[in-house]
Amino acid sequence: MSTSTPIEIPGVFTEQGYNTEDMVVNIGPQHPSTHGVLRLVTTLNGEVVKAMEPVIGYLHRSKEKMAESRSYFQYQPTLDRVEYLSSFFDHYVYVAAIEKISNLKVPKRVDYIRMITMELNRISSHLLWFGTFLLDLGATSPLFYAFREREEIFKLFEDVTGARMMYNYYRFGGVNADLPPGWLDDCRAFIKTMPKIIDEYEAIVTKNPIILDRTVGIGIIDYELCMKYGVTGPSLRAAGIDQDLRKTNSYLCYDEISFEVPLGKHGDVFDRYTVRMAEMRESCKIIEQCLDKIPGGDTQHILNKQAEVDAAKKRAKQNGEDPKAVPGIDPDWLTQGQKVNLMTYKPAVGEANVVCESPRGMLGCYLISDGTPKAYRVKWRGASFSNLSVLPETMIGNLYPDLMAIFGSLDVILPEVDR
Amino acid sequence: MANAPVLNYPAWLPEILDVVPQLLGVSINWSDYSVLLTIGWAVLAFTLIAIVAKASVVFMVLMERKVLAWLTQRVGPNRVGPWGLLQTLADGIKLLFKEDIMSKGSDKFLFTLGPAVFFTPTFIFFALLPFTDSMLAVALPAGALFVFAISSISVVGMVLSGWGSNNKYSLLGGMRSAAQAISYEVPLVLAVLAVVLFTGTMNIADIVRGQTGPFWNWYGFVLTPISFFIFFISALAEVNRIPFDLPEAESELVSGYNTEYTGMKFALFFLAEYAALFAMSGFITAFFAGGYFSPTGNYLIEYLTKTPYQDLTGIFQLVVQVEMLFWFLAKTYFFIFLAMWIRATLPRLKPDQLMGFSWKFLIPLSLVNIFVIALGKFFIAPGGIENIGDQAILSSPGVWITWAMWVGFAVGVYGLFFWFSSNSLNQKLEMRLVRR
Numbered sequence: 001m002s003t004s005t006p007i008e009i010p011g012v013f014t015e016q017g018y019n020t021e022d023m024v025v026n027i028g029p030q031h032p033s034t035h036g037v038l039r040l041v042t043t044l045n046g047e048v049v050k051a052m053e054p055v056i057g058y059l060h061r062s063k064e065k066m067a068e069s070r071s072y073f074q075y076q077p078t079l080d081r082v083e084y085l086s087s088f089f090d091h092y093v094y095v096a097a098i099e100k101i102s103n104l105k106v107p108k109r110v111d112y113i114r115m116i117t118m119e120l121n122r123i124s125s126h127l128l129w130f131g132t133f134l135l136d137l138g139a140t141s142p143l144f145y146a147f148r149e150r151e152e153i154f155k156l157f158e159d160v161t162g163a164r165m166m167y168n169y170y171r172f173g174g175v176n177a178d179l180p181p182g183w184l185d186d187c188r189a190f191i192k193t194m195p196k197i198i199d200e201y202e203a204i205v206t207k208n209p210i211i212l213d214r215t216v217g218i219g220i221i222d223y224e225l226c227m228k229y230g231v232t233g234p235s236l237r238a239a240g241i242d243q244d245l246r247k248t249n250s251y252l253c254y255d256e257i258s259f260e261v262p263l264g265k266h267g268d269v270f271d272r273y274t275v276r277m278a279e280m281r282e283s284c285k286i287i288e289q290c291l292d293k294i295p296g297g298d299t300q301h302i303l304n305k306q307a308e309v310d311a312a313k314k315r316a317k318q319n320g321e322d323p324k325a326v327p328g329i330d331p332d333w334l335t336q337g338q339k340v341n342l343m344t345y346k347p348a349v350g351e352a353n354v355v356c357e358s359p360r361g362m363l364g365c366y367l368i369s370d371g372t373p374k375a376y377r378v379k380w381r382g383a384s385f386s387n388l389s390v391l392p393e394t395m396i397g398n399l400y401p402d403l404m405a406i407f408g409s410l411d412v413i414l415p416e417v418d419r
Numbered sequence: 420m421a422n423a424p425v426l427n428y429p430a431w432l433p434e435i436l437d438v439v440p441q442l443l444g445v446s447i448n449w450s451d452y453s454v455l456l457t458i459g460w461a462v463l464a465f466t467l468i469a470i471v472a473k474a475s476v477v478f479m480v481l482m483e484r485k486v487l488a489w490l491t492q493r494v495g496p497n498r499v500g501p502w503g504l505l506q507t508l509a510d511g512i513k514l515l516f517k518e519d520i521m522s523k524g525s526d527k528f529l530f531t532l533g534p535a536v537f538f539t540p541t542f543i544f545f546a547l548l549p550f551t552d553s554m555l556a557v558a559l560p561a562g563a564l565f566v567f568a569i570s571s572i573s574v575v576g577m578v579l580s581g582w583g584s585n586n587k588y589s590l591l592g593g594m595r596s597a598a599q600a601i602s603y604e605v606p607l608v609l610a611v612l613a614v615v616l617f618t619g620t621m622n623i624a625d626i627v628r629g630q631t632g633p634f635w636n637w638y639g640f641v642l643t644p645i646s647f648f649i650f651f652i653s654a655l656a657e658v659n660r661i662p663f664d665l666p667e668a669e670s671e672l673v674s675g676y677n678t679e680y681t682g683m684k685f686a687l688f689f690l691a692e693y694a695a696l697f698a699m700s701g702f703i704t705a706f707f708a709g710g711y712f713s714p715t716g717n718y719l720i721e722y723l724t725k726t727p728y729q730d731l732t733g734i735f736q737l738v739v740q741v742e743m744l745f746w747f748l749a750k751t752y753f754f755i756f757l758a759m760w761i762r763a764t765l766p767r768l769k770p771d772q773l774m775g776f777s778w779k780f781l782i783p784l785s786l787v788n789i790f791v792i793a794l795g796k797f798f799i800a801p802g803g804i805e806n807i808g809d810q811a812i813l814s815s816p817g818v819w820i821t822w823a824m825w826v827g828f829a830v831g832v833y834g835l836f837f838w839f840s841s842n843s844l845n846q847k848l849e850m851r852l853v854r855r
Contacts, residue, residue, distance in 0.1 A: 025587045033670040047591070047770055136670045138661060138767025144491035210662060210766050400591075401769045404670050 022050055029058050033136045033404050036414030038388075040403070047400045052392040059418040067378035072098060072172070073342045075375070080166035083382065083416040086125040088118045089358040091170040093365035094378075096251070100352035101369050104173040111252045112294040113175055116187065117160065117167075118356075119283040119290070123194070124153040125359040126280050129411045133273070134205065136404040137214055142205060149197055152190050159183055172345060188291050194284045202277060215270035219394050219406035222267050229393075230386035233361025235410055238275045239267030245357035257289045272409040344373045360384050360411055382416040428453070428460035428553070431736045464554050465546055472545045475748075476693045480507040482752075483693075483759050490763040514689075517682035525679065526583040533580025534680065534687040540572045541691045544698035549627050551711050551743035562623040563615055566702060567608050570657060573691065574600035577666060580688075581676040592675025595770055596659070596666035602777035603656035603663070609785035610650035613643050613792040614706050623702075627710030634714040639707025645788045647707040649781055651754070654699040656773070658692065661762040668767055700754035701747070708750045711743035718742050 028039040037058035043051040063082055067075045079094055080087040092114060099106060127150045131143035154164045159180050161167040169176050205211055226236050236243055244261040246254045262278030264271030313323040349371040355364040361383025368376040387410045394406055433449035433456065440447045449456065481496065481503060488495030496503035521530055547562050549555045559565050574596055581593015615621050617638070618629045630637045639647035656663035667675030677688045704710055713719075720738050721727060768776065 023587060032673060134766060138664070138668065138670060139765065140487070141491045141763045144493065148492060204764065208765070210768055210772075213772050214766065214769060399769055399771065401668070401671050401767075 020045075027403070029055075033408070034414075035132065035407075035412065038412075038414050038417075040391075042395075042400075042403075044400060049395045049398055049400060049403065052395045054388060054391060056388070056414070056417050059415050061415075061419065063419040064378055064380060067375045069374065071343055071373040072345055072347070072375060075378075077166070077168045080168055081415065082380070082419060083358070083360075083363075083384075083413055084165060085128055085413055086121045086359045087165075087167055088114075088121040088169070089356055089363050090365075090380075091167070092118060093354045093356050093363055094367070095170045095172055096354040096356075097352040097365045097367040098172045098347050098369075100354060101350040101367065102172070102347040106173055108253070108295050109178075110174050112290050113179060114170065115252050115254070115257075116287055116290045116294070117157070117169065119287045120153050120156060120187070122283050122359045123280050124150050126276050126283075127153075129276060129359075129408075130201065133408040133411075134211075136408040137211065139205070139211075142201065145201065149194065156183070156187055156190065159186070171342070172347075184291055184294070187287065191284050191287050191291070195281055198277060198280055198284075206274070206277070212270065214401075214405050215273060215409070216268060217266070218269045218402050219398065219409065220266060220268045221390055221394055225390055225393065226267075229390040231361070231390050232383050232386065233358070233411075234275045234279060235267075235272055235387055235390075236361065237261065238264035238271035240265050245355055245362060249355065251354075251356060253290075253293075254286075256293065257286050259286050259289075269405045269409040272411075276411070346371055346373050355381070358383055360413065360416070361387060380419055382419065384412045384414070384416040388412045388417055428456045431553075432456060432460060435737075460553075461557060467554065468545045468548070468550065469542070471550070472542060472694060472697065475697050476690055477507045477511070479693045479697060479755060480510070480689075482755070483762075486756065486759045487763055490760065511686065514682055514686040519682045519684065520679075522585060522679050524585040526585070529579045529583030530679075531684070533576050533583055533676075534684045534691075535576070536579060537573045537576025538687045538691040540569045541694040541698060543569050544695070544701075547623055548698060548701040549624050549705055549710055550747050551740045552624070552628070554740065554744065555624055558622060558624040561621045563611050563621040563626070563706075566623075567604060567611070570607075570695075571600060571604060573695065577676045580680070581666075584676070584679040586679050588672040588674075589676050589678050592666045592668075592672045592678070595672075596676060598770065599656060599659075599663065599665060599773060602774050603653045603781075606649050606777060606781035606785050607653035607657060609782065609789060610646040610653065611706060613646040613785070613789050614638055616789065617643065617792050617796050623705055627705050627712075630709040630712060631716070632712070633716035634709060636716075637707065637709035637712075639703075643707070643788070643792060645784065646792070647703070649785050649788065650707065651703060651757075652781065653777075654703060655758060655761065656777070658695040658699050658758075660696065660758050662765045662768055663773060664767060665770055665773060670767075696755060696758060697751065700751045700758070703754050704747060704750040708754075710750075711747040713742070713746050 023044045025042045025044055026039060027042055028034040029037040034040065039055040039058070041053045041055060042049055061081075063078065066078060070078075076091065076094065079090040082090050098104075127146040131146035134142040157167060158164050160183060161169040161176070221231060221235060222239055223241060225231065226239050226241065231239075232243070240263055242261055242263055245251070246259075247261055259282045262275050262282060264275050309326065312326045316323045316326050347369045349369060351366070351368040353364060353366040355362050357363075362381065363383055364379075364381030366377075366379040366381070368378075370376040391407060391410065391412075395403055398406070437447070437449065484506070485495040485503070487493075496506040499505045499509045521527060544566065546557050547555075547559065547566055549558075577596040578593040581589045581591075581596070584590070614626060618626050620626060620629075626638075634640055655661075659666055665675075666672075667677060669675075672678070677685060680688060718739050719742055720735055724735065
C-alpha cells in the first residue's frame with residue numbers, strides 16, 4: 001500500500017509547492033470594454049487566461065420574430081436598432097431581398113446613392129472602431145479625433161436622411177428622397193480631406209512602440225480558425241484571404257468602380273488594425289468615383305410614384321378630363337401591377353437570400369414571402385456573432401490585457417450578436 | 420555645507436520677528452531661542468506647504484481636465500465658476516456628501532485602512548520638497564533615501580485596499596501595483612543614486628544648492644541627462660500615470676484597486692494620486708532641473724538692486740523667496756504638464772511589457788549610467804558638491820578635455836542602447852507591412 005501519493009487540498013502546500021487555485025472572473029455584462037452587454041466567464045491563472053466562455057443574449061429583442069408580426073415597411077425602422085453603427089447595410093440587404101423576390105428594378109441613381117451612403121457608413125463605423133479599440137488599449141485621445149470626423153459624416157447623413165443615427169432611408173425599389181441640392185459637393189469636400197486625416201491618425205498610432213508591442217503577433221486568427229468559425233470581413237482579410245463580397249458578388253454597381261481589397265499577412269491584431277485603416281482609404285476612393293459617376297434621374301420609391309399618379313388622376317378629374325387617360329406607374333417598377341401602398345406592400349411569393357459586405361463582415365438576410373403583407377420568415381446572418389465565437393479559442397494562453405486588444409480588434413457589436 | 424544641520428531657520432526670520440520688540444523698545448537676543456525658532460519655522464513652513472499642496476491638488480485636477488480637453492479638441496469644464504475654476508471644489512463637496520458604501524464580504528478594517536495608508540506618505544513628501552532655500556520643512560541629511568522609503572509605503576495601501584475590497588478586479592489591481600512598485604523603485608533609486616554619487620550628499624537641499632548658476636549647471640541638463648530620463652519614466656510609473664496606469668486600467672480592471680470605494684475614501688485616493696504626481700514632479704525639479712534657481716542664474720531682484728542675493732536683507736530676501744517659489748512651481752508644473760501630455764498621447768502597457776521595460780531596459784541603462792557618472796566624478800569633480808557650483812572648475816582646459824571625452828563615451832554607450840531598441844522596432848514593423 002503506497003502512502004507516498006500526496007492528498008491534494010486546494011490552497012495548501014503540496015510536494016510540488018504552493019497549490020494555487022484559478023480565479024473565475026465574470027467580465028461583464030457591465031464592463032467598460034465589452035462594448036455593450038457581453039459576459040465573458042473567464043478563468044484566470046494569475047493574468048493568463050485559461051478558459052473563456054462568452055455568454056450572450058442580454059440584448060435579445062427577437063428581431064427575427066418581430067418581422068413576422070409587422071408589415072414589411074413597419075419592420076424596417078427596427079433594423080436601425082440592430083446594428084446601430086452601420087444600419088445602412090442592414091437596410092440594404094432587407095430591401096434588396098424584397099426587391100429580389102418581387103423583381104423590382106432599381107434606378108441606377110439609387111444604386112449610386114446606396115453605394116455612397118454605405119461607404120460613408122463604413123468609414124464612420126470604422127472610425128468608431130478606431131476610437132474604441134485604442135481606448136481599450138488605454139489611449140484616450142484617438143476617440144475624440146475619430147468622433148470629430150464621425151460628426152462630419154453624421155452631418156452629411158442628417159442632410160440626406162433627416163437622422164444622425166437611425167436613418168431608415170432605403171425603400172423597396174428606391175430611397176426615401178433624392179439627395180438635397182449641393183450635398184454632393186459637401187460630400188466631395190469631406191472625402192478630399194479624409195485621407196489626410198487618416199494620415200494624422202496613423203502618425204500618432206501606427207508606429208507607436210507601445211501599440212506595436214501590444215498588437216504585433218497577438219491574437220493570431222489564421223486561415224484554419226477563420227474557416228472553423230466563419231470569420232468574415234476585415235478580420236478574415238487580415239489573415240491574408242482575399243474575400244470581399246464587393247468584389248466577388250459585385251452587387252450594386254461595385255463592378256463599375258476600381259478599388260483594392262487591403263489584405264493582411266499574419267492575421268494578428270496589428271494586421272486587423274492596418275486592414276481597417278486601409279479600408280477607410282479605399283472607401284474614400286470608392287466614394288470619390290461614385291461622386292464622379294452618379295447619374296441623374298429618378299429616385300422615387302413606389303409609394304411616392306403611386307402618390308404622384310394618384311395626384312395626377314385627381315387633378316385630371318378636377319379639370320374634367322378622363323382620369324383613366326393618365327399614364328400609370330411604369331410597368332418596370334411593379335411586377336404584379338397591383339396598387340401599391342407601402343404599409344401593405346405585398347411582394348411576390350418566393351424567397352431570397354441577399355448578402356453584402358458590411359464593415360464587420362458578411363451580412364445576410366434570408367427572407368421568405370408568402371404573398372401577404374407580413375414576411376413569413378426573416379433570418380439574419382450577422383458577422384459579429386461568428387467573429388465573437390472565435391474569441392475564446394484565440395484568448396486561451398494569452399494575458400488578460402490581451403483580451404482588450406483582441407476583442408477590440410474583432411469589432412464586435414453586441415446588438416447584432418443578440419439581435 | 421554637505422553637513423547642513425537638521426535644525427535650521429532662515430536668517431531673515433529673526434530680523435522680521437524683531438520688528439515687534441523694537442517697537443516696544445525691548446531688545447531680544449534671538450540666538451538664545453534658536454531651537455524654538457527652528458521648531459516654529461518647521462511648523463510654519465509645513466503649514467504653508469500643506470496649504471500649497473492642497474491648493475495645488477485642487478488646481479491640478481482642473482488643469483488635467485483642461486489640458487486633456489485642449490489636447491482632444493474639447494472645451495473642458497467651464498460651468499462651475501469662472502473658467503470652471505470651482506469645478507474641483509464642487510466635485511469635492513459632492514464626494515463629501517456621498518454615501519460611504521462598504522460591500523458585503525469586504526474586510527472592513529483593511530478596506531478603511533487602505534486609503535489612509537495610501538494617502539499619508541504622499542503628503543509627507545511635501546515636508547521634504549525644497550520650495551525655496553528656506554521654505555523647506557525638514558532638511559534631512561538622508562532626504563533622498565527617505566523619499567523612496569516613504570514612497571514604497573503607499574503601495575501597501577493599494578494592496579490593502581485591493582485585498583480588502585472583496586472584488587476580483589481590485590485584487591488584480593492591487594497585485595499589479597505591488598509588482599509595478601517593486602520593478603520601478605529600482606531604476607528610480609538608481610537614477611537618483613547617480614546624482615547622489617556625483618554630489619556626494621543625500622540632502623535634497625544641498626543637491627539643489629549644488630545646481631547654482633545658469634541652466635547648464637542643472638544636473639538634468641548636462642551632467643546626468645540619462646538619470647533624468649530614467650527618473651522621469653520611473654516617476655510616471657511610481658504615480659501610476661498613463662503608460663503605466665495598470666493598477667487602475669479602466670478598460671481592463673474597471674477601476675482597479677479603488678473600484679469599490681465611494682465618497683471621501685475615493686477622494687483620498689484621488690487626492691493622493693495628484694499629490695504624488697505633484698511631489699514627484701517636485702523631486703524631478705529638485706534633483707535634475709535646478710530646483711528654485713532661475714534659468715539665467717540670477718534672480719530678478721538681483722538685476723534690479725545690482726546686489727548679490729547673499730547681501731540682500733529683510734524684505735528683499737522675502738521677495739527673492741517669492742521668486743524662488745515661482746521658479747520651483749513653474750518647473751514643477753512644466754513636468755506635470757509633460758505627464759498630462761503623455762497621458763493624452765500614449766496607450767497603456769501590458770504587465771509583462773511593463774516589467775520587461777524596467778528589468779531589461781531601465782535597470783541596465785541606469786547601471787551603465789552610474790558607471791559613466793562615476794567615471795565623470797573621478798575625472799572632473801572628485802571633491803563632491805563643493806566643487807560643482809564653483810565656476811572655476813569649468814574654466815580649466817584640462818577639465819574640458821576630460822569632459823568632452825566623458826560626454827563622447829556617454830553618447831556612445833547611450834546611443835548603442837537606443838540604436839538597439841529602435842532597430843528591433845523597425846524590424847518588427849517591416850515584417851508586418853500591409854499592402855496599402
